[in-house]
Amino acid sequence: MALRSTAARLFLVPRQGEPDRGVYLFNLAAALVLLSLAVFWGIRSLGYELRWESVWKYRANLLRGFQMTILLSLGSLALSVVIGLFFGLAQGSRLIPLKLFARFYIEIIRGSPLLVQILIFFYVIANALGVQNRYTAGIIIMSIFAGAYIAEIIRSGVDSVGKSQRETARAMGLTPAQTYRLVIFPQVLTRVLPPLAGQFASLVKDSSLLSIIAVKEFTMAAREINAATFSTLESYIPLALGYLALTIPLSLLTRKLEARFSYDS
Amino acid sequence: MTLELTGLSKAFGDTVVLEDLTLKIEGRQSLVLIGPSGGGKTTLLRLMAGLEEADRGTLRINSHRLEREEKHLREYRKRVGIVFQNYNLFPHLTALENILLPLVHVHQWNREEARDEVMALLGRFNLEEHALKKPAALSGGQQQRIAICRAVAAKPELLLLDEPTSALDPEYTSEVLDLIGELRTEGMELVLVTHEIGFAQEVGDQILFVADGGVRQHGGVDEVLMNSTDPRVQAFLSKVLKHHTV
Numbered sequence: 001m002a003l004r005s006t007a008a009r010l011f012l013v014p015r016q017g018e019p020d021r022g023v024y025l026f027n028l029a030a031a032l033v034l035l036s037l038a039v040f041w042g043i044r045s046l047g048y049e050l051r052w053e054s055v056w057k058y059r060a061n062l063l064r065g066f067q068m069t070i071l072l073s074l075g076s077l078a079l080s081v082v083i084g085l086f087f088g089l090a091q092g093s094r095l096i097p098l099k100l101f102a103r104f105y106i107e108i109i110r111g112s113p114l115l116v117q118i119l120i121f122f123y124v125i126a127n128a129l130g131v132q133n134r135y136t137a138g139i140i141i142m143s144i145f146a147g148a149y150i151a152e153i154i155r156s157g158v159d160s161v162g163k164s165q166r167e168t169a170r171a172m173g174l175t176p177a178q179t180y181r182l183v184i185f186p187q188v189l190t191r192v193l194p195p196l197a198g199q200f201a202s203l204v205k206d207s208s209l210l211s212i213i214a215v216k217e218f219t220m221a222a223r224e225i226n227a228a229t230f231s232t233l234e235s236y237i238p239l240a241l242g243y244l245a246l247t248i249p250l251s252l253l254t255r256k257l258e259a260r261f262s263y264d265s
Numbered sequence: 266m267t268l269e270l271t272g273l274s275k276a277f278g279d280t281v282v283l284e285d286l287t288l289k290i291e292g293r294q295s296l297v298l299i300g301p302s303g304g305g306k307t308t309l310l311r312l313m314a315g316l317e318e319a320d321r322g323t324l325r326i327n328s329h330r331l332e333r334e335e336k337h338l339r340e341y342r343k344r345v346g347i348v349f350q351n352y353n354l355f356p357h358l359t360a361l362e363n364i365l366l367p368l369v370h371v372h373q374w375n376r377e378e379a380r381d382e383v384m385a386l387l388g389r390f391n392l393e394e395h396a397l398k399k400p401a402a403l404s405g406g407q408q409q410r411i412a413i414c415r416a417v418a419a420k421p422e423l424l425l426l427d428e429p430t431s432a433l434d435p436e437y438t439s440e441v442l443d444l445i446g447e448l449r450t451e452g453m454e455l456v457l458v459t460h461e462i463g464f465a466q467e468v469g470d471q472i473l474f475v476a477d478g479g480v481r482q483h484g485g486v487d488e489v490l491m492n493s494t495d496p497r498v499q500a501f502l503s504k505v506l507k508h509h510t511v
Contacts, residue, residue, distance in 0.1 A: 168353040171316060172367040172415075173343035182370060187357045 048233060055234040058225045065221025066242050072138055072217055073204045073246070079143035080203065081196075084150025091155050102151065109148035114209055117145060122213045138210040138217075146203045153195045157188035197254040201247040208243075218242055266327055266423065266454045267291050268313070273322035275308055282308045284478040286322070290471055295455040297469035299462065301501055304476035306458045307427055313456055314425045315341045327422060343371055346416030348426040352408040354400040354415070360387070361396040364415045372419050386414055390444055406437025410444050417448060424448065425456045462505055466490055474498050 019027070043050070090102035109117065118141050126137045161184050169179040211220035218239060226235040273286040282305045290296065298306040311317045312324055315331055315338040324331045329341055354363050361383060368379040387393045392410060400408050409429060417424060426445065430438045442464050449455055449468050459465055465472060465486075472489040474482045474497075482488075482495050493499055 164349065164351055164353050165355060167316070168349065168355075170339075171314065171342055171347040171349075173339050173371045174367070175339070178370055182366060183355055187355075190357070 043233065050234060051231055052234055054229040054231045055225055055238075058228065061221045061225060062218070062238060062242075065216060065218040068135075068216055068221075069204070069207055069218035069242075070246070072135070072142065072207045072210065072215070073200075075139040076142035076146060076203055076207065077200055079139060080146035080150055083143055083147030084154055087147060087151035088154030088158065091151065092158065106148045106151055109145055110152075114145055114206055115212065117141060118209055118213060134213055134215050138207075138213065138215045142203060142207055142210070145206070146199060149199055149202075150196065153192050153199065154188065157192040158184060160191055161187050194254050194258040197250055197257060201250040201254070204246045204250070205243060266293060266296070266456075267325070268296065269323075269325040271323045273312070273324055274320045275305075275312060275317065276320055281478055283312075283319075286479050288480055288483070290483070293470040294452070295449055295457065295468055295470045296473060297465040297471070298456070298458045298473045298475050299460070299465055299501075300473075300475040300481075305478055306473075306475040309473075309475055309480075310425055310427050310456060310458050314345060314347045315339075316347070343419075344422050346413075346419070346421035346424040348409075348413050348416045348424070348429050350428045350431050352400070352405070352412040352432070354408055354412055356400050359397050359399055360392070360403065360411045363400075363411060364418050367415065368418055383414075383418060386418055387411075390414065390447075404437060405433045406440045409433060409437075409441045413441070413444055413448075417453065423454045423456065427458050428460065429457070430459070430461060460505065462490065462502065463509075474501070476501070 087102045087105060090098050091106070093099045093102070121141045121144070122134070122137055126140075131137045131140065165183055166179060169183050174182065207217060208219035210217055211223060214220070222235045222239040226232050229235070268288070268290045270286050270288045273283055274281070275283045286309075298310060300306050308317065312319055312331075313326060318333045318338070319331075329344070331338065331341060354360070355366070358366065361380070364383045364386070365376065365379055368374045368383070369376050374382075384393060384396065387396055390410060392407070392414065395403055395407055395411065400411075403411065409432075413424075413426075413429070429445065430441050433441065438461070442461065445455070445457070446464075446468055455468065457465075457468070469486055471483060472486060473480050474489055474493075474495070476497060482493060482498055489498060490502065493502070
């Protein structure tokens, strides 16, 4: 009983007020020490000896892969927003075939594994369309994939602007286009920024799967180094840190945006 | 104002809300629609506002004959001000920007001049200190008063209000009613749906009792609110006024 109520207090009862800065830093340090101990102990128990020098000479490959991942992510990010915007709005279209097409697209993409999509797109569709460059293909695949999620984010954003506001806009004599431009989009933008930032973090991580179609991105580079040196951990630990260097800023940005817009409306 | 309805009917699916309504009212500054919920008064107001299209019949207000066509109705809506029960200010804009938006984007006013006009309007109703606040920072009464300013800023021919105080805490009701009363004194033509019988009595030139798909009775305050012989009107008034000591 006592244990249960302690657990309930620990996890379910929110803290009153913020801890002061000193207390916070101390706890942060303690958490980091705990984490490093766990990692250290894990590696030790493997009986594994880290040999960084074998991997060091391949650092240029790793860096090139990292740059490629950033490029792929940025390219997919831009294209996926365009796709997501189109299908997000198409879902609310009065044109039934367009609406259904958008629905099918979103359900199929969200319901199947990215790995399968990459294989089918690359070996079947890209071939048929004559897309030869695997980097272009990679960006298109990632954009189609992320676009489906972004479409859902945008649709829920548009839906969250209540009917009564559209009605008011109509009552004023605004045209439907003006209503979207002046009333709906400005509100949608602030509401979808946090989930969008989260989606972009996923996009960065998911791009690692492109290594299966031999796109030389970050994960591919690490795998090649591992194959050449048999230094598995020394290849993959920098990989994990590299992804974190991209996703943690995005995650912090998400939290900041959430805090900024949570009190609104 | 002149209001002329001929054979006006409106149904939503199988629910007939207004049935073959014919009516002519002339030379009144303000009309007040009262009646039980679901009786059709809001639908009648929305038809008059050009927000709904009638199934059959015609509706004339002043010089306008409302067509069943969205483009025509949009032009008409620019000429009238409409106020809703839930204020419906745009939450991402300040009070000032809320009022400026239709002036600049619908009525093509110059932004600077519009701004001066709006500040003067807000000043007249002691709202200028709230000009730069967003709706979330305003009380319900303040929001509704801003919404009314938004509706009258473009100097509409007619102001239509759909239960403007129903969503308010009682303490804010009077400030909103005062504002509407002032607009009436300044000569604004009004159509008002309300449950505030006392206020209807104060500002209504013509009271329309709307129930069961039609206007059951209409006439001056004396006729409808004081000395109605219609049992439906009497029953409604006695219910609404039950806990009022007049």
